[in-house]
Amino acid sequence: MVLQYKPYTEYIDSGIDWFGSVPKSWTLTRLKFEATVNMGQSPSSEDCNQDGIGLPFLQGNAEFGLINPSPKQYCETPRKIAHTGQLLFSVRAPVGALNVADQIYGIGRGLCAIEGARNLLNSFLWWLIPIIRSELDAVSTGSTFEAVSAEQVENVSFYNPSLSEQFNISRFLDHEIAKIDTLIVKQQQLILLLKEKRQAVINHAVTKGSNPNAEMRDSGVDWLGKIPVDWDVVSLKHLVSAPIIDGPHTSPTRQEDGIPFISAEAISAGFINFEKKWGYISKEDHQLYSKRYAPQRGDILMVKLGATTGTVAMVETDEAFNIWVPLATIRTRADIPSKFIFYLLQSSSVRDAIQLSWTFGTQQTLGLGTIANLRTPLPPREECEKIIKLIEKKNPIFDQLINKSEHSLLLLKERRAALISAAVTGKIDVRNWVAPEETQSNKEVAA
Known part of the structure; x- marks a missing residue:
């Protein structure tokens, strides 16, 4: 998919292993020069509650959702705060997990709040951070769990495009990744359905047998229900x-x-x-x-x-x-x-x-x-053998379909990661990209 987009016309060596070559017009910088990084700090456990008193509080990434967190704790006197719209970045395992603050939160030492300054859009930073995780993974430390310090986060190096390019890259990724994510969800739903059907084969066979017309009796076991009379x-x-x-x-x-x-x-x-x-x-x-x-x-x-x-x-x-x-x-x-x-x-x-x-x-x-x-x-031994053969005849079909679907899911995830990386590191030029629906609207207006 990345091959369908044109590259920039001129590149230089970035000097950063994970960044590779970079458009000549992009600027080398560090996160601390382009954003504010506010490291969380844990309050006393006595100041936290689950009764909704105070600000919603996040100790780490445990309450992270797909985009926004779902807090379970509250704190009347949080020591550090993340404001609405700031990025919530996990500094403890898994280092790099990311959410957006949809309200004001108190944040503990497992998180930091990041907000782009005048030369860095939060919308671009959202897509950049998953890519710069490779540098953070290399420096993460900790015997109990991996972690990164404020200094390590602030000193991450990257190349920054112009604000207009950041805006276009963000719009491009918002649109294209949403399409891929829709396919990923559908593939995950298909895998779940196939696994449920596979499980249903086992459930029915081992409790009801191979003969759909078998006479049944009450087993006397609540969870088991009725079973064939000769079991x-x-x-x-x-x-x-x-x-x-x-x-x-x-x-x-x-x-x-x-x-x-x-x-x-x-x-x-x-x-x-x-x-x-x-x-x-x-x-x-x-x-x-x-x-x-x-x-x-x-x-x-x-x-x-x-x-x-x-x-x-x-x-x-x-x-x-x-x-x-x-x-x-x-x-x-x-x-x-x-x-x-x-x-x-x-x-x-x-x-x-x-x-x-x-x-x-x-x-x-x-x-x-x-x-x-x-x-x-x-069941009688002969029926046990029939049940085993029944399961081992039907389930390989589901196993094959599940494996095929899981492979497709892996390819989608790889495609997703590759497209994000290509866009935020300048391997593809999306400065003139226009969303397909916008192109169609323009044609309709012209007509």
């Missing part, structure tokens, strides 16, 4: 060949190489993502932990601690690895197809039932006893 309902603990347990409750020593050690972050979409492993452990630790549990192909791992509680994955490798305490292990009996239990645990009905049993401390937790006592439908 049983049993606790999960009666379907396993070994007790449902979790990984070791001790912290191993991380090694540079060795045996992969898996925790909750590696469990997603039904698979173990070994690229997201916690790290490696020694063979000695692996042997020690394997006395408690040694993974086998066909085992099911369920997250029982943290934000992804209830997520499951199946072991599909014979390579040695081990697991940590946030994961529970389910090994089915030889006469119970493990894939049926795997799909059952992915159904939204089971996940809803599990959520009712969560306990909350600092994070959501699912007890091993709760998992073991989960009431589950149990």
Whole structure:
């Protein structure tokens, strides 16, 4: 898309790696010379409330929306203020997150308020900041979270076009990016719909079976409803060949190489993502932990601690690895197809039932006893196999469509980023750009 726009006629080397070549007429400057940067400061917690008393207060980017924030706190005596129209810039992870103040806000130390001076339009700065994030990412520091200081923000270098060019660039990007964003939203909605349809296949198959004409009976379980008459309902603990347990409750020593050690972050979409492993452990630790549990192909791992509680994955490798305490292990009996239990645990009905049993401390937790006592439908083995085949026949079609849609979404996002970068760094010349509807209006007037 960028190729359809003409470049400027004359360029020079900017001397800034991420900026590349720049139109000769643009001026090298720093943010502190073109804008005011007001770093936030956190008030005492006693001065904050959720009762709407005082100014709406933002500690960081947690309340950021697509363009404007949605405050949840208020402060009677904020130490720093952002005024309407100023840009709210996150100076803590994720560094560079951006919103616009739609009213006066008190701001904490996770934010700064930026406002262009006479030679820098806020509308241009809105599009420039996502591009200068690369420089800020390079200097961000912090052991607990990445952060940038006021000095680092103020000293960001960039090339500034004339005010008229800034205005045209902003109008161009407002128009073109809005079109791309509309396509992105539609693609995201399509992906969501496809995932819902994929999930519906699993939900119906594992609770109603493969025969649409099967005679039904009440299961006696509220969340399960009616099931085929020849199905049983049993606790999960009666379907396993070994007790449902979790990984070791001790912290191993991380090694540079060795045996992969898996925790909750590696469990997603039904698979173990070994690229997201916690790290490696020694063979000695692996042997020690394997006395408690040694993974086998066909085992099911369920997250029982943290934000992804209830997520499951199946072991599909014979390579040695081990697991940590946030994961529970389910090994089915030889006469119970493990894939049926795997799909059952992915159904939204089971996940809803599990959520009712969560306990909350600092994070959501699912007890091993709760998992073991989960009431589950149990079809005859032949029906289990039919259900597995049904799911594995239909869902690859949805998987293919989802992958294709996600690839299209990625291309749209890349196209969006490339167009913004090209415009604010002068790789394309939009000084004479006119919105298509304006061109059409002019033709109508002329006629």
